[in-house]
Amino acid sequence: MHTDPEPLAVSFANTRSSSVRDRIGTFDEFRRWAQDWPALRPLAARLPADSLASLLERRDATQLVLHAVADGRKPPAAAFALATDSGLEAAPFRLRPAACGATLGRVPPFEAIHHIIARSAVDLLLSPQAAALRRCEGVGCRRVFASARANRRWCDTRVCGNRARVAAHARRHAQGTKPPTAG
Ligand SMILES: [Zn+2]
Known part of the structure; x- marks a missing residue:
């Protein structure tokens, strides 16, 4: 089954899908990930290469917040502020939606990317x-x-569904072939 398109904040949080898998572990990988998002695509192309660390901080905070919300817990305050604050501030630039992800105009790419992702978390x-x-x-x-x-x-x-089915099958198989215990 194919999954539905996700909100930007969910897709962003999910770039860290396990302790060993990071889809945006390098700056180039971040730019590739951003290609799927019409608002981010033109900005990512102009983003300075030293932007990655702060984007990863935002990603980790966003993931902490979404995990807490999914678990019905109150998100940690610091992570919540990092994930949402810049989405609540009035932006010093105007983002205009355009068909086919056309240019957003002359907006500062670093601030704009942080604003757009944080606003997605707020939304x-x-x-x-x-x-x-x-x-x-x-x-x-x-x-x-x-x-x-x-x-x-x-x-x-x-x-993940398939992996769980395989694991369950292996468990059943192991139980079925277990040698009988003495006594
Ligand atoms: Zn999964």
């Missing part, structure tokens, strides 16, 4: 999707997703 938390936010049950998976289906368990049935 998500203010939307009905916040209540539908859940964590993937896959072992070691850090992804979150918003789903109206109460029985959805995996970020992606082809990845």
Whole structure:
């Protein structure tokens, strides 16, 4: 089953999908990830290479916040401020939506990217999707997703769902072939 498109804040948080997997671990990887987002695409192309560390800080904070919301916990205050504050500030530039992700005009790319991602986190938390936010049950998976289906368990049935099925099969097989215990 193919999963629905995710809000930007969810996709951003999910770039860290496990302790060993980081989709934006390098600056080039961040730029590639940004290609899927019409607002980010033209800005990422102009972003200075030393921007990565602060983007990763924002990503980790966003993930902490979304995990807390999905678990029904209060997000840590520092992470919440980092993930949302710049999305609440009035931007010193104007973002105009344009068909086909055309240029946003002359906006400072670093500030604009932080603003757009933070605003997406704010919009998500203010939307009905916040209540539908859940964590993937896959072992070691850090992804979150918003789903109206109460029985959805995996970020992606082809990845985490399949892995769980394989593990369950292996467990059954191990039980079935276990030598009988003495006594
Ligand atoms: Zn998963």
